[in-house]
Amino acid sequence: MNTPGQPSRVLSGMRPTGPLHLGHYHGVIKPWVELQHEHDCYYFVADWHALTTNFDVVSEYAMRDNVLDMVVDWLASGVDPELATIFIQSKVPEHAELYLLLSMISPLGWLERVPSFKDQQEKLKNKDLSTHGFLGYPVLQSADILMYRASLVPVGQDQIPHVELTRELARRFNSIFGKEEGFEDKAEKAIAKLGKRNGAKYRRLRIAYTERGDPKALKSAKEFLASMPNLSRGDRERLTGYLEGSGRQILVEPDHYVTEASKVPGTDGQKMSKSYDNAIFLRDDPNRITKLIRSMPTDPARIRRNDPGDPEKCPVWDLHKIYSNEEQKKWVCNGCTTAEIGCLDCKEPLIGHILDEQAQHIERARPYIEDKNYLTKVVADGCERAGAVAEETMKDVRHYVGTGSYR
């Protein structure tokens, strides 16, 4: 859903886990890079989120290094600070304020039912996750998203329930705090201001949605409002809210945009993950990469060199699918199924591709590593830009909640 009159905003965040690996790159960062050309994108390091599960292991230095290392990898992967706003959650403390206000209206039952709450407690048995912070994690995530009135949130499959909760919290917030005295009268006056023809068109679309539930009419009505340049902010919110019968639309309900699960296998054939110790990092040592790929498991049927194999049973083939061109892929399939090539032959061009990609990545990372001031300036600029948007949202939020200025 778009905020009327504004270009669509995208927001996404990542926990600071340090240097990124190929799985992050192909699964998350590439879609981010694509989105920045068409949308107003906000990408941030979720350092407070890291504390929700790792408060006992992050030290002052480890956290800082992790945050900056991750930003270097974003920049070297093509996230462009001219196109996207890159920032750090804790440097925009408004996130904490909105989190607090949202927590007032977050029913405990909603939070306990978020699937990751129980899942993670089961999975991470060695951690103390019976904390207020961990239960409230999805509320913090909702604050991150709602702060920027984002319409699109790129996330992995596992995060969809969090974006759903965000929508529910936005709706609840709007209906609790967005009710104006005399709302209907004001909305009617705003319709009158649209003029005869436009007013009639708005009414028609509104009735099609409110009385017949036609979702296309809702979409058309929102587009129609977006196309009206002279509407005041208040009237725009009112008329949008009036469509859904919920009062003003102070916070905007976002949509999720599912990024495809990364198909990058780790060097042991399982999904690539830092915690499985099977990752190839974007700025890894070439000798280490060569060794790891040479010893990667292949189709178990190929015990001897002349046993034919089946690429579909081999994780090395998954890497070829990402890195090799059609001709090379044919060479792999033919060579493997006929045993004309051995697994080491098969891996050699792949190692070449990965090392090439890495050399370019390391080259693009160099200016930021060599000049730390340059890096911190890029981040500080992003934090400032994000802070300005956050302040604007919070002014509205405080006003409606009743904690705004007394002057």
Ligand code: TRP
């Ligand atoms: N929870 C996300 C993760 O663990 C990170 C995150 C925090 C996020 N806030 C967000 C993602 C807002 C999207 C939007 O991956």
Ligand code: SF4
């Ligand atoms: Fe895998 Fe290539 Fe060996 Fe076939 S030849 S099993 S695709 S590594």
